[in-house]
Amino acid sequence: QVQLVESGGGLVQAGDSLTLSCSASGGIFGAYVMAWFRQAPWKEREFVSGISRAGSRTSHPDSVKDRFTLSRDNAENTLYLQTNSLKTEDTAVYYCAARDDYNIMEDVSAYSYWGQGTLVTVSS
Numbered sequence: 001q002v003q004l005v006e007s008g009g010g011l012v013q014a015g016d017s018l019t020l021s022c023s024a025s026g027g028i029f030g031a032y033v034m035a036w037f038r039q040a041p042w043k044e045r046e047f048v049s050g051i052s053r054a055g056s057r058t059s060h061p062d063s064v065k066d067r068f069t070l071s072r073d074n075a076e077n078t079l080y081l082q083t084n085s086l087k088t089e090d091t092a093v094y095y096c097a098a099r100d101d102y103n104i105m106e107d108v109s110a111y112s113y114w115g116q117g118t119l120v121t122v123s124s
Helices: none
Strands: 003-007 010-013 018-025 033-039 046-051 068-073 078-083 092-099 118-123
Touching: 003 092, 018 033, 018 092, 018 118, 033 078, 046 068, 046 078
Parallel strands: 010 118
Antiparallel strands: 003 018, 018 078, 033 046, 033 092, 068 078, 092 118
């Protein structure tokens, strides 16, 4: 069973960048499809980005496409989310998630393992 710990959140201004990290332990990191979700106050948790087990495929919704880049280092058991040109609407708690399967899924229910989240606050 994999354990996930996110880091890298903080308070930034609109237009700034942040790199979020997710460190995994307790499992074979390369066996999991990984993803980032986010949850803003009073909103449902939403898919932000997903990456295949080998890192050869990624998926992003239009809201973050061309601004967010997802990558993974299977040797270091770490997932990275580079966020650029941040907007106030990107403010949320960002969660790292893992699923023991082949396909990148956008549904919260498809992921069995979750981190505790890291808060990103973007001010105007």
